[in-house]
Amino acid sequence: MAGEPQDDCLFCKIVAGLIPATIIRETATTVAFRDINPQAPTHVLVIPKAHHMDVAALATEAPELAVDILRETKAVADDEKLDSYRTVFNTGSGAGQTVWHAHAHVIGGRGMQWPPG
Ligand code: 5GP
Ligand code: ZN
Numbered sequence: 024m025a026g027e028p029q030d031d032c033l034f035c036k037i038v039a040g041l042i043p044a045t046i047i048r049e050t051a052t053t054v055a056f057r058d059i060n061p062q063a064p065t066h067v068l069v070i071p072k073a074h075h076m077d078v079a080a081l082a083t084e085a086p087e088l089a090v091d092i093l094r095e096t097k098a099v100a101d102d103e104k105l106d107s108y109r110t111v112f113n114t115g116s117g118a119g120q121t122v123w124h125a126h127a128h129v130i131g132g133r134g135m136q137w138p139p140g
Contacts, residue, residue, distance in 0.1 A: 025084040026073040034124035038072045048098060052091045055099050055129075064132030065103045069095045074124055078112040081125040096129050105131035111139075 028035045036042040038054055047067060048055040058066040071088040075081040082089045093110075100108045108131030113120040 025075055025080065029074050029124075032074055032124050033122055034068075034070050034126065035074050038070070047102065048095060050091065050095065052088055053095045055095055058128070062128075063130045063135075065099075065105060065108070065130065067099045067103070067129045069099060069127040069129060071125055076123045076125065077114045077120065078125050078127070079114060092125070092127050096127050099129045100131065103129075103131065105129075107131060109135055 028039065033042065037044045037056065044054075044056040044059075046054055046056045048069075052072055053069060054072060055067050055069045058068050069092050071081060071085070071092060073085060073088060075084050075088070078089065078092075081092070096110045108129055111128040111130065112125070113128070
């Protein structure tokens with residue numbers, strides 16, 4: 024059921040403390056931790072503690088959590104002293120989503136190109 028922990032979900036396991044992660048921020052509803060394969064000097068993932076499969080599902084099933092995620096992306100950028108940064112929600116495998124638990128990538132600390140690859 025939407026919002027319930029999933030036994031086979033990597034990010035639910037990080038929320039539960041079953042898999043280690045470098046957690047840099049936590050709120051009642053969110054966790055922010057460093058990506059294991061960083062694409063820039065700062066690469067942090069912000070996730071809801073509740074399981075929702077992607078950001079679109081999150082916005083439909085628990086819109087208040089979508090706002091919590093966006094608020095935390097800004098807090099991460101402030102903590103990391105980033106004036107410019109990119110917030111990415113890969114949605115669907117064709118767009119590069121590999122973990123089916125909603126997450127924002129906060130990427131910064133280097134110059135970036137547009138359009139993205
Ligand atoms: P996606 O490809 O779904 O948009 O993003 C998933 C992200 O999770 C990838 O950037 C990947 O490097 C990261 N990731 C995968 N496994 C782990 C892990 O065990 N720990 C951490 N911290 N990040 C992970
Ligand atoms: Zn999950």
